[in-house]
Amino acid sequence: xxxxxxxxxxxGKGKTTASMGLIMRxxxxxxxxxxxxxxKGKKYGELKTLKKLGVLVxxxxxxxxxxxxxxxxxxxxxxxxxxxxxxxxxxLSKKYDLVVLDEINVTTFFNLITPEEILHLIDIKPKxxxxxxxxxxxxxxxxxxxxxxxxxxxxxxxxxxxxxxxKGIEG
Amino acid sequence: xxxxxxxxxxxGKGKTTASMGLIMRxxxxxxxxxxxxxxKGKKYGELKTLKKLGVLVxxxxxxxxxxxxxxxxxxxxxxxxxxxxxxxxxxLSKKYDLVVLDEINVTTFFNLITPEEILHLIDIKPKxxxxxxxxxxxxxxxxxxxxxxxxxxxxxxxxxxxxxxxKGIEG
Numbered sequence: 001x002x003x004x005x006x007x008x009x010x011x012g013k014g015k016t017t018a019s020m021g022l023i024m025r026x027x028x029x030x031x032x033x034x035x036x037x038x039x040k041g042k043k044y045g046e047l048k049t050l051k052k053l054g055v056l057v058x059x060x061x062x063x064x065x066x067x068x069x070x071x072x073x074x075x076x077x078x079x080x081x082x083x084x085x086x087x088x089x090x091x092l093s094k095k096y097d098l099v100v101l102d103e104i105n106v107t108t109f110f111n112l113i114t115p116e117e118i119l120h121l122i123d124i125k126p127k128x129x130x131x132x133x134x135x136x137x138x139x140x141x142x143x144x145x146x147x148x149x150x151x152x153x154x155x156x157x158x159x160x161x162x163x164x165x166x167k168g169i170e171g
Numbered sequence: 172x173x174x175x176x177x178x179x180x181x182x183g184k185g186k187t188t189a190s191m192g193l194i195m196r197x198x199x200x201x202x203x204x205x206x207x208x209x210x211k212g213k214k215y216g217e218l219k220t221l222k223k224l225g226v227l228v229x230x231x232x233x234x235x236x237x238x239x240x241x242x243x244x245x246x247x248x249x250x251x252x253x254x255x256x257x258x259x260x261x262x263l264s265k266k267y268d269l270v271v272l273d274e275i276n277v278t279t280f281f282n283l284i285t286p287e288e289i290l291h292l293i294d295i296k297p298k299x300x301x302x303x304x305x306x307x308x309x310x311x312x313x314x315x316x317x318x319x320x321x322x323x324x325x326x327x328x329x330x331x332x333x334x335x336x337x338k339g340i341e342g
Contacts, residue, residue, distance in 0.1 A: 008185055012321035013177070017192025018185030021217065024195065025188070028216030045199030046192065053220065149327035150183035155320035 276306030
């Protein structure tokens with residue numbers, strides 16, 4: 001079965017969680033799953049559950065919150081580039097049926113990884129492996145190459161009411 | 172902690188899977204989770220994983236595929252209405268921290284459940300319970316009442332290439 005390239009982008013909720021749902025479906029069919037999370041250092045609740053289910057999860061980020069490209073440190077760049085190398089290795093190993101690269105789209109906005117580097121990952125992906133790329137700011141080159149692209153659009157958000165990062169819900 | 176009402180709607184992918192990701196996060200914090208799925212009778216891969224994790228999943232649908240309101244049978248109506256009663260019971264029991272009502276938005280389009288009935292579920296929801304309502308065609312009354320609304324917008328889809336329902340990925 002051909003594996004596709006799926007992109008979840010946009011400013012709304014549900015990009016990372018959608019990829020986690022895809023993981024659950026895949027596990028229901030005993031697929032082997034890898035998830036690499038870029039720009040995330042903080043522990044999120046989902047990690048515990050994913051590990052319990054036998055998913056290999058790795059994180060390539062610092063504890064820094066980065067809002068603009070100017071805030072990026074050398075350490076952020078180093079860790080993202082190491083993550084990229086690791087993910088390349090994972091794809092070349094051909095061991096995984098589903099590979100989720102969470103927030104990798106965002107890394108292009110912050111100049112940590114280039115759109116061309118993401119295209120290279122698509123190129124080396126085993127034919128049968130499903131590749132999921134999440135995060136805002138998906139570059140147009142990646143959207144053009146992907147098989148399926150969904151934009152999560154924020155219509156209404158309670159952050160506007162000053163609520164943020166609720167335990168067990170946001171992460 | 173106040174529980175919110177979240178809506179995932181639109182014609183794109185990721186509505187059900189996003190709710191499954193929210194379930195994984197919630198389980199990471201040992202929350203009690205219920206998922207009721209409307210208009211779904213077929214077995215999906217995710218059910219196996221969800222049950223393994225201790226999530227109570229119930230389905231209120233037939234094997235019929237319904238594309239237009241004219242195709243709805245008496246059995247579809249009966250099962251949806253029974254599901255509605257069951258979900259009412261679940262919310263009133265106050266036993267669950269996270270309640271996902273998958274595809275409930277769609278039931279309003281097919282005249283199985285009314286928008287007012289969904290508003291009633293929001294009314295009786297325990298204050299601390301997070302309520303997730305997924306599916307296309309979320310009625311405007313429900314969107315108005317929700318705390319968080321995300322529209323999944325299809326930008327590009329491989330269905331256009333004639334691929335459908337791939338095992339382990341679509342369900």
